[in-house]
Amino acid sequence: DAKTTQPNSMESNEEEPVHLPCNHSTISGTDYIHWYRQLPSQGPEYVIHGLTSNVNNRMASLAIAEDRKSSTLILHRATLRDAAVYYCILRYTGANSKLTFGKGITLSVRP
Amino acid sequence: EAQVTQNPRYLITVTGKKLTVTCSQNMNHEYMSWYRQDPGLGLRQIYYSMNVEVTDKGDVPEGYKVSRKEKRNFPLILESPSPNQTSLYFCASSTPGVGNTEAFFGQGTRLTVV
Numbered sequence: 687d688a689k690t691t692q693p694n695s696m697e698s699n700e701e702e703p704v705h706l707p708c709n710h711s712t713i714s715g716t717d718y719i720h721w722y723r724q725l726p727s728q729g730p731e732y733v734i735h736g737l738t739s740n741v742n743n744r745m746a747s748l749a750i751a752e753d754r755k756s757s758t759l760i761l762h763r764a765t766l767r768d769a770a771v772y773y774c775i776l777r778y779t780g781a782n783s784k785l786t787f788g789k790g791i792t793l794s795v796r797p
Numbered sequence: 798e799a800q801v802t803q804n805p806r807y808l809i810t811v812t813g814k815k816l817t818v819t820c821s822q823n824m825n826h827e828y829m830s831w832y833r834q835d836p837g838l839g840l841r842q843i844y845y846s847m848n849v850e851v852t853d854k855g856d857v858p859e860g861y862k863v864s865r866k867e868k869r870n871f872p873l874i875l876e877s878p879s880p881n882q883t884s885l886y887f888c889a890s891s892t893p894g895v896g897n898t899e900a901f902f903g904q905g906t907r908l909t910v911v
Contacts, residue, residue, distance in 0.1 A: 718896040729801075729887050729902035730840070737897065779896040782847075784830060784855065785889075787840040 690774045692791040698764045699796050706759040706791055708774030713754050717776040720785065721748065721759045725770045730787075733759065735777070769795045799824050803888050803903035810878055810910055818873045818906045820888030826901075828891050829871040830855065831863065833884040834905075840887065846871055878910040 691709040698704040710719065721733040734741055734748045736757070741748040747760040761768055773790040777783055801822045810816050822829065830845035832855075842855030846865040860882055862874040871890075875882060885907050891900040 716896065720899075722900075727905075729905050730889075730900075731902070732899035735897060735899065777896040782845055782853065782855075783828070783891075783896050784842050784845060785840075785900060786842075787832075789839055 689786075690776060690788055692772075692774055692788065694789070695792040695794065697794045697796060698761075700766060701763050704761040704764045704768070704793065706761075706772050706774075706793065707756065708758070709756045710774070710776055711755045713776055714778065717778050719748065719750060719754075719757050720775045720777045721746070721772060722775060722785070722787075723768075723770040723772045724790070725767075730773065730785075733772070764793075764795045766795050766797065769793055799901060801888055801890055801901050801903040803886070803906050806904065806906060808906060808908050810908070812879055812910055813877050816875050816878060816908075818875075818886060818888075818908070820871045820873065820903060821869050822871075822888075822890040822901065823869065824890060824901065825868065826890040826892060827868065829865070830889050831861070831871070831873050832887045832889065833857065834887065835884050843873070843886075875908075878908075880910045882908065883910050884908060 720735040722730040724730045736748045749758045771790040775785050804819045827848045831843040832840045834840045841857045844863040846852045888903040889900045892898040
């Protein structure tokens with residue numbers, strides 16, 4: 687499985703934008719870039735995914751580098767509820783399109 | 798509301814006493830899987846199922862069994878639990894074989910084996 691590399695932690699102030707980076711230099715052409723987050727005491731929750739183009743949804747934006755070797759999850763206005771562990775995952779199209787979770791990045795949001 | 802439901806949420810049991818953790822989804826997904834989450838090790842896949850009566854091992858299947866007799870249910874069975882199976886377990890479902898769909902996770906089952 688292609689791996690991702692994320693910083694261990696990041697801090698942000700409430701109502702400010704947050705940029706969470708992810709490196710995936712061994713990504714293959716059929717890997718989708720997924721982001722999930724896990725709030726304390728909850729199961730992982732889907733945030734966003736993309737293949738080549740930047741993506742926006744109601745939760746966040748995903749900026750994908752042109753060579754696809756890195757991506758950035760953008761939370762436009764962080765809230766206290768956004769404090770969580772964020773996982774950048776490469777999901778391939780195959781029989782077992784499992785999600786391989788790394789350690790993720792722990793986001794703290796200051797009031 | 799789309800959801801994956803696991804039961805129980807919390808379970809304390811003794812070594813060797815068979816137990817089953819249930820998982821049910823209401824999205825008609827063919828693909829379901831089980832993960833365990835341990836400190837420092839992250840989430841690791843135990844078993845997965847591509848459809849009814851089709852199951853296969855994930856990364857850490859030892860000590861676990863699964864069955865898939867109906868599309869909506871995917872129970873995790875521990876025939877003889879041991880303390881090293883103390884963990885937080887998550888069930889997930891999604892559309893199979895397609896990398897561009899989201900996975901839905903249950904709320905988790907915290908299992909303690911003493």
